[in-house]
Amino acid sequence: MTPLKERGRTMNKSIASRKLELTKRRDAPLMTRTDLKAAGVKDITGAMNTILADVFALYLKTKNFHWHMSGPHFRDYHLLLDEHADQLFAMTDPIAERVRKIGGITLRSIGQISRTQRVLDNEAEYVEPLDMLAELAEDNRTLATRLRQVHNVCDKYRDVASASLIEVWIEETERRTWFLFEATRRP
Numbered sequence: 187m188t189p190l191k192e193r194g195r196t197m198n199k200s201i202a203s204r205k206l207e208l209t210k211r212r213d214a215p216l217m218t219r220t221d222l223k224a225a226g227v228k229d230i231t232g233a234m235n236t237i238l239a240d241v242f243a244l245y246l247k248t249k250n251f252h253w254h255m256s257g258p259h260f261r262d263y264h265l266l267l268d269e270h271a272d273q274l275f276a277m278t279d280p281i282a283e284r285v286r287k288i289g290g291i292t293l294r295s296i297g298q299i300s301r302t303q304r305v306l307d308n309e310a311e312y313v314e315p316l317d318m319l320a321e322l323a324e325d326n327r328t329l330a331t332r333l334r335q336v337h338n339v340c341d342k343y344r345d346v347a348s349a350s351l352i353e354v355w356i357e358e359t360e361r362r363t364w365f366l367f368e369a370t371r372r373p
């Protein structure tokens with residue numbers, strides 16, 4: 187065999203083995219091994235992904251009200267909602283990464299978020315400032331209830347790491363609710 191032919195054969199072989207490697211990697215399950223039970227991984231993943239969709243939805247709703255705020259208390263409310271939106275956004279990455287760490291698959295698109303979220307969007311052209319705050323207070327109260335439910339699921343399977351993150355998020359959610367409630371309290 188000429189050296190050129192031999193080089194060609196070696197190249198074909200390496201392309202074939204690379205293709206095989208890629209196929210193997212693509213077909214391998216995208217699941218991190220964990221000591222949690224399979225039922226736990228399934229239940230916690232489902233609960234956390236739904237919360238993730240809710241948090242993304244509430245983040246955007248808070249930003250929406252931040253952008254469209256008006257009236258005499260504009261500065262205060264505008265800044266308050268920005269702070270709340272930052273807090274909500276900061277929750278999203280740790281939630282998704284918890285799911286991946288325990289061997290689950292997390293959200294992949296905005297479309298998936300909108301199919302999963304339970305938080306109702308508000309696309310109204312104009313919303314009264316106090317109505318914005320009252321609606322967000324209610325959404326945050328509901329979020330705290332749902333976080334407690336996910337905490338129960340984590341407790342059931344002894345996923346203490348997810349549970350301890352959720353405890354902090356419940357406290358932050360209660361703080362947001364408090365501020366929103368006080369800002370809308372009428373004399």
Ligand SMILES: [Fe+2]
Binds near residue numbers: 252268
């Ligand atoms: Fe802003």
